[in-house]
């Protein structure tokens with residue numbers, strides 16, 4: 069690996085900070101939704117708000133060179149008038165300064181799903197005004213932190229929060245409406261371009277990208293019907309984010325297909341030209357699994373997401389487009405995620421060929437139940453998972469891809485959306501029942517060795 073290759077861990081504000089109503093932080097749509105439904109929530113989570121110093125120090129001691137985290141919009145902006153909360157800014161200054169103190173490169177996400185509830189109440193991502201509000205929030209952050217930050221990203225995984233929030237309905241705002249899914253998706257991509265435009269207009273140092281939940285698409289065979297299903301799946305899973313952010317264009321065949329059944333008049337010339345002119349400098353790809361598809365001809369659209377950790381519950385079938393199938397030869401987690409490192413290698417090669425932009429693997433990890441009362445969790449499965457995925461990255465580099473970093477999800481245990489804290493991803497265990505005590509797992513030491521051995525090869 070190049071000596072500037074970044075090795076680190078990724079988190080999101082809602083999933084780790086806790087302190088949900090402290091220091092004038094406003095309610096986010098996730099606070100509101102989970103409180104209302106009386107579900108396990110991130111009120112305390114990993115208590116990173118108070119323990120960030122310990123967490124960042126452990127990253128350093130674990131050999132890591134970068135920390136990817138998100139800025140909480142409702143912590144920084146108090147209301148729809150855009151008033152700034154100095155205490156929120158102060159908190160992120162402390163995080164960033166601690167990173168620098170330990171020689172850790174901060175890698176910032178502007179939006180990791182915690183929309184302020186005061187905006188959700190006006191329609192959230194269905195309201196065009198929220199795009200301008202996001203532009204304003206971005207500008208506040210650029211002005212405040214840009215002299216300390218080299219890497220910015222606008223959105224984390226537009227596909228995931230839009231599809232789950234507006235199409236499947238398992239995330240807030242809990243809608244199941246295709247027309248609204250399209251509008252929200254379009255507004256998010258437009259807001260991303262507005263943020264990139266503000267970044268360029270301010271001549272800030274550093275680079276700006278977008279982070280995508282990448283599921284490269286494979287077909288069950290080589291038939292023409294399967295190839296058509298693969299194209300539908302690729303448009304649905306990947307292209308509407310990556311083509312739009314990296315090339316400035318929504319996939320033309322996707323728009324044509326949707327316009328047969330839905331109203332696409334919200335796509336205005338002025339927005340499209342802003343999207344075209346404000347493409348990203350790099351791509352962040354979060355990789356958990358691929359999408360294996362077969363053609364789908366009969367029956368109804370059905371999208372079921374596994375939040376119980378009981379194998380076999382999930383289903384993705386889009387009528388007339390594709391059906392996601394399970395490879396009988398693959399291993400799956402209890403939450404139905406296929407373990408398929410080859411998908412990362414193939415996917416990186418494909419994404420680099422298509423977009424010719426530097427790539428960071430901004431998330432990769434495996435979520436499992438673990439007993440964290442032991443001294444050191446023996447997570448050999450995580451070691452083997454990370455080992456195989458890091459090898460996949462090296463293979464893609466050997467094939468000529470420009471890959472600049474690897475972030476494990478996650479450097480320490482945190483709250484998993486709708487799954488609660490029992491679905492653990494961390495290299496450091498957090499005992500949620502015992503004062504959020506931290507204890508490194510076996511994978512933490514293993515990752516340190518990998519990073520150090522790479523450094524020696526340079």
Ligand code: BGP
Nearest residue numbers: 080224225228281435477484485
């Ligand atoms: C990504 C998100 C993360 C994280 C991760 C694991 O999609 O960017 O926020 O949660 O997936 O997913 P989950 O917590 O649902 O298992």
